[in-house]
Amino acid sequence: xxxxxxxxxxxxxxxxxxxxxxxxxxxxxxxxxxxxxxxxxxxx
Amino acid sequence: xxxxxxxxxxxxxxxxxxxxxxxxxxxxxxxxxxxxxxxxxxxxxxxxxxxxxxxxxxxxxxxxxxxxxxxxxxxxxxxxxxxxxxxxxxxxxxxxxxxxxxxxxxxxxxxxxxxxxxxxxxxxxxxxxxxxxxxxxxxxxxxxxxxxxxxxxxxxxxxxxxxxxxxxxxxxxxxxxxxxxxxxxxxxxxxxxxxxxxxxxxxxxxxxxxxxxxxxxxxxxxxxxxxxxxxxxxxxxxxxxxxxxxxxxxxxxxxxxxxxxxxxxxxxxxxxxxxxxxxxxxxxxxxxxxxxxxxxxxxxxxxxxxxxxxxxxxxxxxxxxxxxxxxxxxxxxxxxxxxxxxxxxxxxxxxxxxxxxxxxxxxxxxxxxxxxxxxxxxxxxxxxxxxxxxxxxxxxxxxxxxxxxxxxxxxxxxxxxxxxxxxxxxxxxxxxxxxxxxxxxxxxxx
Numbered sequence: 001x002x003x004x005x006x007x008x009x010x011x012x013x014x015x016x017x018x019x020x021x022x023x024x025x026x027x028x029x030x031x032x033x034x035x036x037x038x039x040x041x042x043x044x
Numbered sequence: 045x046x047x048x049x050x051x052x053x054x055x056x057x058x059x060x061x062x063x064x065x066x067x068x069x070x071x072x073x074x075x076x077x078x079x080x081x082x083x084x085x086x087x088x089x090x091x092x093x094x095x096x097x098x099x100x101x102x103x104x105x106x107x108x109x110x111x112x113x114x115x116x117x118x119x120x121x122x123x124x125x126x127x128x129x130x131x132x133x134x135x136x137x138x139x140x141x142x143x144x145x146x147x148x149x150x151x152x153x154x155x156x157x158x159x160x161x162x163x164x165x166x167x168x169x170x171x172x173x174x175x176x177x178x179x180x181x182x183x184x185x186x187x188x189x190x191x192x193x194x195x196x197x198x199x200x201x202x203x204x205x206x207x208x209x210x211x212x213x214x215x216x217x218x219x220x221x222x223x224x225x226x227x228x229x230x231x232x233x234x235x236x237x238x239x240x241x242x243x244x245x246x247x248x249x250x251x252x253x254x255x256x257x258x259x260x261x262x263x264x265x266x267x268x269x270x271x272x273x274x275x276x277x278x279x280x281x282x283x284x285x286x287x288x289x290x291x292x293x294x295x296x297x298x299x300x301x302x303x304x305x306x307x308x309x310x311x312x313x314x315x316x317x318x319x320x321x322x323x324x325x326x327x328x329x330x331x332x333x334x335x336x337x338x339x340x341x342x343x344x345x346x347x348x349x350x351x352x353x354x355x356x357x358x359x360x361x362x363x364x365x366x367x368x369x370x371x372x373x374x375x376x377x378x379x380x381x382x383x384x385x386x387x388x389x390x391x392x393x394x395x396x397x398x399x400x401x402x403x404x405x406x407x408x409x410x411x412x413x414x415x416x417x418x419x420x421x422x423x424x425x426x427x428x429x430x431x432x433x434x435x436x437x438x439x440x441x442x443x444x445x446x447x448x449x450x451x452x453x454x455x456x457x458x459x460x461x462x463x464x465x466x467x468x469x470x471x472x473x474x475x476x477x478x479x480x481x482x483x484x485x486x487x488x489x490x
Contacts, residue, residue, distance in 0.1 A: 009053020019061035022235050023068060023192070030198030034320050041310075041317030041372075 047120025050241035056177040062239035063170030063189035066125055069229045070132055070166040071196015073101055076155075078204040079221075082213035087148050097139070097155040104160025106414035109168050113407025114265055116165060121173040121240045128166030129233040135159025136226030143219035167193065167410070170236070171390045172403035176243050179399075182391040183342075187334030190387040194327040261471045262398035268405045273396050273466050276459045281389055282412035282419070283456030284349055287357070287449045288382025289420030291375050292326075294428065294442075295319045299372075302365050302439045310368075318372065325376035326383040333384025334391070342392040343460060349381040349388075350457040354450045356381075361446040365439040386413075396466055423448055 076098040083094045116124040138154025141147075170189050178185035207224060211217035268274045291298065296315040303310050310318070337345040356374040364371040389409060394402050424445045431441045 009051070012053060012055045012058065016055055016057050016061075019058055019235065019239060022232075023061045023064040026199045026232075027064075027068060027192075027195050030195055030202070031324075033202040034198050034324055037320035038317045038324065041314045041321060043314075 047242045048122045048240065049244045051244070054241055054244075056243075058239050059170070059174060059177050059241065060185065060188045062121075062125075062236040063174055064192040064195075065233055065236040065239075066128055066166045066169060067189050067192030068196045068199060069233050070128065070163045071193040072200035072204075072225070072229070073098065073105075073159075073163055074194075074197035075200035075204055076101075078201055078208070079218065082208055082218055083143075083148075083151070086143075086213065086215045086218060087146060089148065093148070097152050097159075100152060100156025101135075101160035101163055102417055103414065104157055105163040105167060106411050108161045108164030109407035109410045110164075111407075112161075112165050113168055113404030114401070116168055116407070117172060117265070117401050117404045120242060121169050122237055124165050124169035125233065125237045125240055128162045128169055129230055129237060130162070131158050132162030132166060132233070133226045133230040135162060136222045136229065140219045140222035140226060143215050143222055146215050164407070164410075166233075168403050168407045170240065171406050172399065172401075173240060173242055175390065175394050175399055175402055181335070181338045182394050183337040183345075183388055184331070184335040186390040187331040187387040190334070190390075191327055191330035191383070193386075194323065194330055194383060198323060198327070261396075261466050261468070262400040262473075263396075263405075263466055263470050264472055265401040265404035265408060267470045267472075268393075268397050268401070268466075269408055271466055271470055273463055274405070274409070276463045277389065277392060277396075278409055278412045279459035280346055280350070280456045280463075281385060281409060282416045283452045283459070284346075284353070284385035285382060285413055285416035286420040286423070287353055287453050287456075288326075288379055288385070289416060290424045290445060290449045291378055292322060292382070293421040294424050295322055295375070298442060299375075301437070301441055302371060303368060304438055306365070308368060318375075321372065321376060322379045325379040329380030329383035330387040333380060334387035337384075337388045337391060342388060342395050343463060345384070345388055346392070346460045347457065349385050350453045350460060353378055353381045354453040354457070357446050357450045357453065361443055361450075396463070400472065 076095075080091070080094040083089055084091065112124075135154045135156075135158040138158060139151040140154075142150025142152075142154055171186055174185040174189055175182045204221065204225070207221045208217060211220045263271070296312075296319050299310045299315050299318045300312070333345060333349070356377050360371060360374045364374065390402060390406050393405050393409065397405050424442070427445045427448070428441045431444065
């Protein structure tokens with residue numbers, strides 16, 4: 001194994017995806033509830 | 045605790061979710077109203093008494109951000125996020141004990157005092173770090189985090205309401221809800237504590253394309269508050285927030301009053317939809333306008349917030365009661381400017397004072413928010429009450445308030461125009477090492 005490959009930093013993409021999902025999922029729930037409530041302005 | 049330095053290959057795109065995990069949690073503060081009716085009925089409190097934990101929390105937010113900012117800069121974002129996690133979660137746990145034993149003072153102490161410290165430290169915890177990771181897009185980076193503070197209430201409001209519906213709205217149900225909140229937020233915020241990193245200094249790979257964070261002057265927090273620029277921005281933020289709160293505070297009764305005597309009156313349920321739309325505009329403004337400021341400049345974006353905001357208020361005052369779509373559109377634009385003003389201010393501070401102690405300076409500037417939090421509702425409520433007592437109704441209850449808001453926005457506009465580069469006598473020698481830090485970020489982070 002060459003030095004170059006042993007020193008390459010780990011792939012962070014799974015961690016990035018997990019981190020954004022962690023914060024994105026509850027935010028999506030909040031936005032969904034918001035949209036439900038906002039439609040009442042137009043439906044009475 | 046020494047600041048956690050990013051290992052080789054660490055992506056800067058891990059820092060915004062770390063910041064969001066804190067801001068989405070502490071943003072729960074704006075959903076406190078969900079707990080008010082059950083607390084009032086189960087503990088026999090008045091409306092004023094049940095608002096006390098929230099009010100104390102906001103006061104503590106301002107105080108801890110103002111006085112804790114230097115500690116946050118010194119100890120780093122992980123320390124600050126840990127303090128925020130411990131204080132915010134323990135605040136709920138102490139409140140759970142208070143509700144279970146029907147000792148209301150424990151709820152005030154827990155949520156208001158202890159939790160409020162968590163709000164202030166948590167609010168400023170990621171600001172400096174985000175700006176250092178995103179020197180090319182500081183407005184967007186802080187916009188994402190501060191959008192989370194707005195988003196926190198969107199999550200907590202329905203979540204807390206469902207929890208109270210399940211556990212019951214009596215004191216033991218409230219205690220259980222507080223307990224679940226405290227534990228859930230501790231777990232949720234721990235992502236931020238674990239993920240947050242400051243840019244590393246010795247990383248020499250991939251400098252291309254990443255602008256230096258230390259372009260321009262560096263000013264300490266103690267020096268910054270002695271500059272006219274700091275106080276100009278204080279006035280800018282205070283006026284912009286006051287104008288936004290002027291609508292936000294009374295949004296539901298306001299839209300009903302405006303269209304009460306028209307052919308299309310607004311029902312109570314529809315007015316809740318209007319409040320939700322304003323929340324969406326507030327949140328969208330935080331990320332949208334703040335990111336735009338990276339393209340057109342901070343001074344220009346505040347010209348838009350304050351100048352165009354005054355025009356929007358003028359349109360509502362003149363034609364608002366004749367057109368519902370116009371009223372809704374203008375109110376949404378004003379609220380998007382309100383959110384944008386919050387989210388853009390850290391980047392404006394960075395432009396003027398550098399990154400050296402931008403978090404601490406931001407913390408001190410947040411006293412403008414506390415002032416506006418008192419000023420905005422006071423103006424609108426006091427005037428509306430007096431107009432009602434004078435026999436007025438409908439949109440005329442708010443006309444004078446709107447004229448005052450236009451005046452305040454003009455004052456803010458002038459203060460923004462007075463902002464000039466900071467005098468060199470306030471500068472500190474640029475820390476060369478920090479310049480190197482940012483210029484040497486990973487290509488992945490560029």
